[in-house]
Amino acid sequence: MNVQEAVLRRRDLLLASIALAIVPTPVRGAVAKAERVVSLDYGLASTMLALGVTPTAVVALRNWDEWVVEPRMPAGVIDLGTTAEINLEVLTSIEPSLILSTPFLAALDEKLSEFAPIMTFTIYAEGGDALDRSYAETLRLGATLGRSDEAKALLAGADAFFERLRERLYRLSAPPVAVINFLDQRHARIYGGPGLYGGTMRRIGLRNGWTGQASYWGFETIGLEQLASLDEETHLIAVEPLIPRDVLSRLQESALWTGLPFAQKHRVSTIPGVLMFGMVQEAMRFGALVVDTLEAAHR
Structure with missing residues (x-):
């Protein structure tokens, strides 16, 4: 068994164990009434679109x-307001068949369960x-929405896509990479650990220049001086939006940064x-x- 086969086998075993640990509680009628599904989470809404189902409403749609x-949200999807202040009048008018949520929003369950089942x-x-x-x-989402085949196809396509990225990086002999979001001119989130960015980097064989801690959300908040601990060959990638917008030009005046x-x-x-x-x-x-x-940078 080669390294790539071992990685994929380990992932498949992990997926099987996760699936067993999170067997869903049946939601009566969810598949039959998938046309009125509300999402309280951007990632779940995006995945719905990938499976060919448009959510009826999404929280904080104005910030999507x-x-x-990407993907763009189709016209006609309703903005439910923020998770801190969901528009209950709009939710009532929608008469949702199902509300998609996450553990982070569990405090809303009691109130929102009056409107529809929550998954x-x-x-x-x-x-x-x-x-x-x-x-x-x-x-799980594919099975709930009656889109199991589409979900399997999405994941098979993702596997092939990640493998192509891995091959491109191998040909490139890519340096380590550190990924950040600026919070201001002195602080940033840096990504790694079990989060989505860190997991993607591991999946495509890209070494993370940040070897420090990261929460299960996948980041650590740091002072920019902590970037001095990165490997000397590290390529730094900042994810937009930049805060403030001119932060990189301002940092050219910083002796620490330069x-x-x-x-x-x-x-x-x-x-x-x-x-x-x-x-x-x-x-x-x-x-x-x-x-x-x-x-583009290392040709």
């Missing part, structure tokens, strides 16, 4: 284009890898926004953007 970017999907939690969980929960190896070697790139708390589609998009960026 900024944080998810909880676990992607980000202790003791698991977000990408592995995304695979397992995509199969003294860091990646800044001195001009190994700093930005990529468009990718939902960091997403699922399989977001992992594919993130992987493609990173590999495209490295190919």
